Amino acid sequence: MDIGSLKSFLDERADEYEYTADADASELTSFRCGGKVRLAVSPKSTRSLCALLRALTEACIRHDVIGLGTNVLVDDGGYDGVLVITSLMTELTIDGETLTAECGRGITSCASAAQKAGLSGFSFAFGIPGSVGGAVAMNAGAYGGEISDIILSADCWDFGERRIVTLDREALSLGYRDSVIRRGGLVVLSAKFGLQKGDPDAIFAEMTDFMNRRREKQPLSYPSAGSVFKRAPGHYTGKLIEDAGLKGVRIGGAEVSEKHAGFIINKGGATAGDVKALVELVTSRVYEKFGVVLEREIIYL
Ligand SMILES: Cc1cc2nc3c(=O)[nH]c(=O)nc-3n(C[C@H](O)[C@H](O)[C@H](O)COP(=O)(O)OP(=O)(O)OC[C@H]3O[C@@H](n4cnc5c(N)ncnc54)[C@H](O)[C@@H]3O)c2cc1C
Structure with a gap:
């Protein structure tokens, strides 16, 4: 399969994917610059994302996975491959004190959902503009908190094993803006976060304080x-x-x-x-x- 036949693969599954050929990197990244991306593909579900990753691996087509593009810079010469964008995968559920979110969900919106459910622990992420997948890969953090403080596990596509694996916090090997995901071979599909019961008003006040500090300093x-x-x-x-x-x-x-x-x-x-x-x-x-x-x-x- 080459990129041409990949387009046919995607056309046959139009309800599972959106894609743009020769997409402007400036529209995919928060830096608003960079060249053309040969093919930007957004799967709509975990199943579609895994099927795409499998197809790309089997066809040896160059690819990378991004979330909301808030920590990447695409070269002016463009990206001659398939950029897989997770931003349409946004399911979120809360069960007791556990919040589970798909990789494309914004972490700021996870923080808001946690606050509304009266769960504390996610406030530090309020205002970070990235996705769950990007935040886990980067071990995003701010104001004394980071993803490693709250993550329980992440379901990932394992390129080597060509199947979904669940990595617990230890296996994710989260360090300062680093994780096992950064070293390649894994794509975050969803993540589970362990939170604690808290007072929604107090959590809201903390989030507002963090956002105000961002607006003031950034x-x-x-x-x-x-x-x-x-x-x-x-x-x-x-x-x-x-x-x-x-x-x-x-x-x-x-x-x-x-x-x-x-x-x-x-x-x-x-x-x-x-x-x-x-x-x-x-x-x-x-x-x-x-x-x-x-x-x-x-x-x-
Ligand atoms: C105004 C502003 C403020 C910011 N403030 C902070 C801050 O306070 N703290 C902080 O830590 N960061 C901050 N960031 C940086 C950025 O938002 C975070 O690093 C965020 O976690 C990146 O998420 P993303 O979805 O945008 O990732 P992307 O930029 O899309 O990707 C970043 C990296 O993660 C990888 N990746 C993305 N999704 C997946 C996935 N599903 N599976 C595997 N790998 C994946 C990509 O391949 C890439 O290597 C800020 C950025 C901006 C623009």
Whole structure:
């Protein structure tokens, strides 16, 4: 099977998939830049996602899986393969103190659902714009909480075994913005989170506080992928970048945010090349000035 016959496969199953050929990466990612994606496919169910992943593996077609595209940058040269997008897989159920969500569900919306059900533990994620799958892969976190604090298990497609496996928290090997998922071979299909009973008003107040802090500190009115770099041990990365005199520095349409130096924003018309050049500039200036090696958090596709 090649990409042409994959389209026929998808056309025959039009109720199971949506797809766009030569999709604009700028419409699939929060950075709002990048080239064309040969085929962007959105499965509507776990079964369809697994069938697609199996077909792609068997046909040796290059592919990657993304969620809401809030931590990735697609090259200006485009992506010559199939980008599988999970954003149509959004089922969520709550059973007692366990919340289960499909991989494409926004984690902010999981936090809201938990609050409405009077369950605490998910508030830290309120305002993180990614999906459950992306959040598990990245072990997303904020304000002292992270996915590893609440996850019980994740059902994943295992490329090696070509079947669904359930990984518990230990097997997910969650570290700082890292997990076994990042090392390849697994796709998160859904995840279960263990929460505790709490007061909905108090949980709402905590979520509102976190959102207000985001609005105050982060340049949310511009496209970005959040913090570009990981926290450097013993340092505040944003402060290092600011102290290196880089706030407001611009290459093309990409700019080191004046509001939060850890963010690179798309001020309008930025290319992925502009962003990458700015990432390199920041990395080398911070190293020259402080001898600290910044590690990139955002993922290049
Ligand atoms: C304004 C802004 C604020 C942000 N604030 C935070 C923050 O406070 N804390 C934080 O941790 N992050 C933050 N982020 C970054 C980002 O939202 C998180 O990393 C989020 O978890 C990524 O989810 P996503 O669905 O967008 O992943 P994507 O960007 O789509 O993908 C990210 C990575 O996860 C992989 N992936 C996605 N889905 C799956 C899946 N189902 N199975 C396997 N792998 C998958 C992709 O292959 C890729 O490697 C912020 C981003 C923005 C734009």
